[in-house]
Amino acid sequence: MQGMVQPITQVRQGESAWQRFRRNKLAVIGLIVLVLMLSAAIGASFLTDYAPDEVSYDFLAPPSKQHPLGTDDVGRDELSRLIYASRISLTVGICVSTITVIIGVLVGSLAGFYSGRTDAWLSGGINVLLSIPLIPLAMVLGAFLKTNLLFVVLILGFLSWTGVARIIRAEFLSLKEREFITAARLIGMHDMRIIIRHILPNTFPSIIVAATLQVAAAILAESALSYLGFGIQPPTASWGNMLQNAQRFFRVYPMLAIYPGVLISLTVININFVGDGLRDALDPRLKHTST
């Protein structure tokens, strides 16, 4: 039964994070797929002849030379919509995750490091936000704000950082009681230095896991908002609203729901593979064991 926890002992001397990342095949595949997706999203106009919102009376047409993936229920080219939608959905995922991690880490580390009054105020703020369910709140806001891309990104970003903040806070609470932190304090090291140099790096694995999950969660949350009618507004295509739209025709034209569904799953899975790879590559304790 020995060797169950092999990876730790497998780490080779002097190996860089990139080398470790490269050895994780899934992570590399994930990265390649994501890069391909991103370039398709950026170069959308070179890949398709149709504007994504160009309607025709050719409803629900089967795949043909003109429309390689057929058309949707309003006669728009499905392929073109999928590609343009990837722009929107990836933007939502990445932006929301970024906002989430920045605010979450900032608030979480401050609250965790400075217990007492700072923690009470910050945790109070977190609790207020946390205690309002995301989707209903987004719906209330969406009811009177124009629900465009910016709105969706901001709403999801500003409402979902609390989870990250709580995790970081918990890690800080635990880490700051460790001997090496106590030691750093005793030698009079500055708080900021302790946070940035000593505690934060130890939370990287958690941050990366949280950030990757957040990209996924944001893409999914956008589709949930779309289902309720408050996501990215049609006719602008996002995978979420395409999926929501297609579900009605699922029995007759299942492919319309399958394309965006598969793309969502594919993206999320690959982001997670990359996240996993990064986690293993960056884990500072793995580095410790090797030096």
Place this chain on the structure above:
Amino acid sequence: MSKRLFSALVLTALVFTLFPATGLAAPPAQEPAGTIYTIQKDDWLSKIAEKEYGNVTAYPAIVYYNNAKAETDDTLTHIFHPDRIEVGWSIYLPTPEEASAFFEMETPVGVPKSGGRVVVAHTQEPDRFWPPLTGLTVSYEVGGLMNLPLIEVNDRNEYQPVLATEVPTTRNGGLSEDSLTWTFRLRDDVTWHDGQPFTAADVKFTYEMIMMEGTDVLSKVGWDSIEACETPDDYTVVFKFTEVDAPFLMRVSNTPILPEHILAGLTAEEFNAHEWFRKPVGTGPFVFKEWVSGDHITVVKNPNYFIQGLPYLDEIVWRVVPDANTLLNMTETGEVDVQLRIQNDLAELVDSMDNVERVTTQSIIPWLIWINNNHPLFKDARTRQALAYGFDKEIIADKVFRGLSEAADGAISPQLWAYNPNIVQYRYDPEKAKALLEEVGWRDEDGDGIREAHGVDGVADGTPLKFETANIPGEQIRVQLLSLVHAQWKEIGIQAEINLVDVGTMFGRMHPNNDFETSYSYIGRYVDPNIGDLYLDRDRFNNRNNYVGYSNPRVDELVVASQQTADREKRREYLWEAQQIISEAVPQLFIAWRANNTAVNKRVHGYLPTPAYNEMWNAAEWWVE
């Protein structure tokens, strides 16, 4: 539908005039030959049955044999519902032998049977079971199973008596010559579900409750011109008006009677919160059983219903299923028997299910795009006309509405007697639309494809012709329609965008804030062709239902005149002129009539749709195999 019917009729007529012998020789010789009969005016199946077989109740035999024959013989018309036959139909009348053999069958097919349960489902849940307190159709419908008004609207858009013995008219003396006094005679065999007798006092009490101050009653319009409500005896009610209120019958048909013995003596506050509105004790064919919030409402047979032998069903369950896809599943699995108001684009799905039949009726409710007539962009009628010419209504009715809805051109349905067929019917004409826009001063000089103002009244030069259409999320067909309309507008240089908002926001912006550009929705209509709510001047009549801010003194005059006479011919005259003027000004863009698509499980019989939007109005006559 009607076209096909017409051609079938012509064909039948041809066959009969040219080859009478063929027509008669059609049934195989070994079968006992009945007769082919053409429906005449004022015919009823039961009347025919009495004439032919001396038995009123033999009409199911006609339906059964006719439908069996109609399967193979195209000249015969399939009878969907025994109450719904039309003049000119050819039907097969079985021989007396066949008819009596029919009733000797172990279980005669097509004869209503008592017992059983029907599950009706819809996405919405009722709120309070009394129409004056609610704006929800589903509350009318479910409440209508338990509690009844004096008169109702049938499937032919006509009034028919319920708790009254007849609909008051000038001819039967129910309506006075000056149209100011309405007299209702009531049935004397009606009791409330708790056994108390139903009398004129209940009717008077209902009127008093509508007029009571401080209740949640949503409208006193019409009722407030009643001078006195008198009850000369227990079964007569007289309403005396200070001024003529032409749509009064419509109001009566929307007002089920309240039981005085339960609700008398309440303060307004107690009245609003009374349990009766949730658990009504009524006079209807069904009695309240339970309401599981968010899940279902169950009503059971009223054994003392005043019409002998009805209802057939033991139980009706109203299920609330918010997701359209889930609802379709339930219809397919038989968990739901009747699914109401299915969107047109899902009709195809319903048709693919073996166990259900789709019934589609044209309603009298139009889909329309509201235009803010006071917005600088749309102030000029020619701009609005250009919008109307700028999209293809017919292809939308055909493609987006899947050919199940007909194009609409005004607020009054062609099904109603007041419809003016000569109004301007805007059909796709992009050239004309462009010319109109040029005329107003909308030209595209910077070459971006969008027209800008160049000397348009009230609009700064260079302002692009760009606006948004508010739309309620949920129904994809709405987005589809707007995308197509917007795409066609874009071709003539108009840029419009969809803005999704919820119901409250959409109408909140239209009224009272008047802060909108265009909005897309349907608008409720009743069988009374009154259009005062849509077009009477906002300020002069304090009419805030006039969302678009339309104003025309002549129309005001005509509409008021039409409301103040009960003479149908005169009303028609006024309304025709008003419709003409309005259609030229294009205050709204009418698109199509809402279709009523219902999926009915094949085990359920007797469902009869009505354009007037109470899908369960004849539920007492539903039965299951």
Place this chain on the structure above:
Amino acid sequence: MTKLLARRLLQAIPTLWAVSMIMFGIIHLAPGGPLAIYASDPNVDQNELERIERRLGLNDPLPVQYAKWLKGMLIGDWGISYKFGRKVSDVLGERIWPSVQLVGASLIIALVLSVPFGIFSAVYRNRFLQYLANAVAMLGVSIPTFWLGMVILLYFSAKIRIIPSGGMASLDVEGFSLWDRLYHLIAPACVLATLNIAAWSRYVRSSMLEVIGEDYIRTARSKGLTEARLIYRHALKNALLPLITLIGLQGGQLIGGAMITEVVFAWPGMGRLLAESLSGRDYPVLMASFMLMSALVILGNIAADISYGIIDPRIRLS
């Protein structure tokens, strides 16, 4: 511990107060009052609506409305629903129980599946089985709820017909039947649990990995503890730490956040009530729902914090 609990509960008061201010403000900012939904009904007189609005106090300045609402809330009067004309407490009371059942069932399913899943994938790192476990978890986290619900309904209900298409009880069953309830609960609870199964097993995995790398585990191993004992005795206990927080957080969140599952499976819970109240601008119901949900989330947090202290004694409880 009691002191901590009392302090936490006291802290909840300002939180709830802040939530109430924020939500009250946001709800009333939206255009269109509760009566705007009647606008498409030609039989409704807008002037009458105005009178009703005045009577309901909807025209008062916002602070006055808020003060009235707060006063009512404090004395236990949650107001009357505009839509149903009933006490808000009655309306909510009928919906909260189905919600609790749904969320409870889904949390149990998620917990039972995610912990072994997480351990499995942590211990068998870089092996085929781990990839498989990982892939399943990934799939769970990457499928939109309504899509999954729809596919499940289409297959298990419409096609092979082994589960009901929705609702909470069979119409033929009189009264409450546990068996019938579970039969209706299984599909929505599983769908609601998917995301948590995937997310939680990831957290379990990542904390397991950390713990396995710790010195004391290696010491324990060198002392000859069997691998299984090692995992379940030492590693798991610490790996559960983040999970406890998440369960506390999720439990409260899900009461309101199960909205989509409730819609897809026609489950008569709080989320749907909230969505319907939102489109009808039923302010009293909306506010009460938000307050109730917030209170539940806060209780979940407190529970998480306290169990945190119990499991990891390194955290100072002061």
